[in-house]
Amino acid sequence: MFHQHFLSTTGVDLGPLDAGERxxxxxxxxxxxxxxxxxxxxxxxxxxxxxxxxxxxxxxxxxxxxxxxxxxxxxxxxxxxxxxxxxxxxxxxxxxxxxxxxxxxxxxxxxxxxxxxxxxxxxxxxxxxxxxxxxxxxxxxxxxxxxxxxxxxxxxxxxxxxxxxxxxxxxxxxxxxxxxxLLGAVPVPGPETAPVYAEATTSYDESGYDNHAYDDTVYEAEPVYEQPVSAVPTSAGMGYPGRPGAAADAIRAEQAMRAEQDSRYAEPDLASRAATLAARVASLLSDAPDNPDRGLLDGQSNNLSAYLNSRDQNR
The missing domain is CATH 2.30.29.30 (Pleckstrin-homology domain (PH domain)/Phosphotyrosine-binding domain (PTB))
Known part of the structure; x- marks a missing residue:
């Protein structure tokens, strides 16, 4: 396919000459x-x-x-x-x-x-x-x-x-x-090439594959080299091992599992927090003097529910 180098688009007025042009x-x-x-x-x-x-x-x-x-x-x-x-x-x-x-x-x-x-x-x-x-x-x-x-x-x-x-x-x-x-000639510039973009796709809701439910959201196309793994859509049921997007799903599943494990380390479950608090309070009680005329600890309470319901004090 040839390209026109010296003809402007139809209807384009080149305008006046440059200042000082003879x-x-x-x-x-x-x-x-x-x-x-x-x-x-x-x-x-x-x-x-x-x-x-x-x-x-x-x-x-x-x-x-x-x-x-x-x-x-x-x-x-x-x-x-x-x-x-x-x-x-x-x-x-x-x-x-x-x-x-x-x-x-x-x-x-x-x-x-x-x-x-x-x-x-x-x-x-x-x-x-x-x-x-x-x-x-x-x-x-x-x-x-x-x-x-x-x-x-x-x-x-x-x-x-x-x-x-x-x-x-x-x-x-x-x-x-x-x-x-004519010496010193500069080559005529070629036509500009447009960047290659991935085709716009429909993102399906994986939770509704069994009953063929999906949303109609159409995402804008982005350069293929910038598309993250999390944005790669799947195109068949999760039970189909040979479906396109299976590798991307495996990566997403591994990322989700790691995120869940990290959250468990960051926030222990209720039983672990209760046991830790009970041991801490027991240590405090063992060091307190035996005085029946005052509370177990001055300015403190032996009600564990107050500790269990306060997340800021248990971290």
Missing amino acids: VLWQGRCAVAEYAFDEASSLPRWTLPEETEVVVTDRRVRYTYADDTTLSSGELFWLWPQHLRVQPGNRDTGRNATVTQIQLVCTGPDGSYPALVFAGGSVTSVGEADRLANVMRQAIARFRVENANEIGVPAVQSRMLSRLVIGPEFNNYVGGKGQTVN
């Missing part, structure tokens, strides 16, 4: 995107000869609007790797070819998306040469002036500066055409 050429011509790495490929999209094309010192923009649609796109001077003028011939019919300006870029996965301009204001070879010269100088000057930001080496920057002054395109009808290699 217009170098403006006209109308047909625009199309091709896959130059695919032999005899059809265009990925096309815009008619009425498309308005603007060449600036930073990019080329194109916009076509009619009564129902708005189509637009742009190609920044970071991306072109080759600039070619392919002149047409004098033949007619199937063998006829038109003059083209081709901006070939490097794309993801070894692809070579290209933007092609033809017809309209660049129908003749001379018009195509003049526009290609404007593009060549704009691309070279942009990369020389922004060499540090783009990461263009000094050797390539010196070679690019020669393209600002020449040589110029000079083609003729039926000729072989001319190509200029």
Whole structure:
């Protein structure tokens, strides 16, 4: 499945140019995107000869609007790797070819998306040469002036500066055409990939499996690598050993057993607490003096129920 690199979503207005951006050429011509790495490929999209094309010192923009649609796109001077003028011939019919300006870029996965301009204001070879010269100088000057930001080496920057002054395109009808290699090109970014999520599932109530009862709660999907074991749903009765989710149930059962054991250590049962309190009180009584005129212990009571009902004093 191919991807469109240089055409925006239908109806999107690219807005005004950036502050300080200079217009170098403006006209109308047909625009199309091709896959130059695919032999005899059809265009990925096309815009008619009425498309308005603007060449600036930073990019080329194109916009076509009619009564129902708005189509637009742009190609920044970071991306072109080759600039070619392919002149047409004098033949007619199937063998006829038109003059083209081709901006070939490097794309993801070894692809070579290209933007092609033809017809309209660049129908003749001379018009195509003049526009290609404007593009060549704009691309070279942009990369020389922004060499540090783009990461263009000094050797390539010196070679690019020669393209600002020449040589110029000079083609003729039926000729072989001319190509200029544009150093310092940045690959065209590929489409963004969406993260993979687990499918939303229905959480069943395990206590009601025997009578097929379940709740209708649907939990939001979460990334599969973040889903805890406790959130893994079961999908069959607990008595079915080969059912999906059996391993997760075993882990949950072990966790529940450990939690129950920890709670027993933290809170002893009533008999253990009663025996401990009885031994403690008996020890206190054995150390108390034998005085029938006062209680067993000053300020204390020998009623064990007071101790058994007070959880704070027994821990």
